[in-house]
Amino acid sequence: MNLRLDAQENRDRILEVAREALSADPQASMNSIAKAANVGPGTLYRHFPNRESLVLAVYRNEIDKLATLVPTLLARYSPLTAFRKWCDQLAKFGRVKHGISDVLDAAKSDKNLKETYLPMLTAVRTLMTACEDSGEIAKGANAEDFLMLLGTLWRIPPTAAGKARVSRLLALVFRGLGAKF
Amino acid sequence: MNLRLDAQENRDRILEVAREALSADPQASMNSIAKAANVGPGTLYRHFPNRESLVLAVYRNEIDKLATLVPTLLARYSPLTAFRKWCDQLAKFGRVKHGISDVLDAAKSDKNLKETYLPMLTAVRTLMTACEDSGEIAKGANAEDFLMLLGTLWRIPPTAAGKARVSRLLALVFRGLGAKF
DNA sequence: ACCTGAACACCGTTCAAGT
């Protein structure tokens, strides 16, 4: 379903502005985003029926980036190393930080949200399976559990202390998975 | 600093009402809580200068309960078992669910909030040290990291599937700490 | 001292009116 040219431009601009605004402040208001994108609130709501769907659209891009990273990493590194490196990226992408965990939180029952979440799950499953097959982690780990724990990483600020914490947490969780470093 | 009798009653009633309201819906509005407690909004704000401080006051009780549980558990069980059982309580007390993780999130820089958080940290440290001393977990674990990971548990609903997940997650994290079951 | 409740600025969201 193609949009009229001006509508398409508006949509793109809104998404771009929203991405910046939400990165700077996860609580940025809808009206302020509309204003920054030079559209009326009605236009914003025409493209995204509510706040959640806007936030979700912003994240979808980031999630896709993470998902497409998997084959590249697996091609270049051993499964466990690939897995670790992917998790580093997961932590980084928290620029648009924990806004996403709030969304995922609300996703409990919403199927629409689970779809958005799915590429992440698939990515983790792929990496986990590769590691299980290579014997680098123990069998039987649960990808959803893992992602839930790792959601914590999005709440850690990217300071020096924060980075140290991220690597400690990753080490702990990987050890919990039966990996040996 | 003692309060006048009516003020004290109001404060208690507000806290009780807020506890219920926030358990039912973490987003319960300040005005609705005031109304349910039969006070004007101004009275609510006289006792708790903003939303955060009200939420925090509600949690403080729960946190204290968890903290005072530690010696009891350590007296009755081996350190590792005590630690595990304490974590089970931690997960349960998520009745007033993840509202608290949002607060802890905002606590980053706020010293006042860190104080509230402190009893939790102390509890974890006590349990961890006991386990390290008994050789049941590896040395050098970080209590703050641990609590951060376990904050995840507050986001898990208390359904059957949720409980299974909690025990899987706990097992993973404990294994990450070097515990053997 | 403490309480009340109208009022403020702002929020997410809607919708009649325009092009």
Next chain:
DNA sequence: ACCTGAACACCGTTCAAGT
């Protein structure tokens, strides 16, 4: 088709007026 922006109900918070 799509956009605009005034308007609605509600939010957290404040403050003049009461007891």
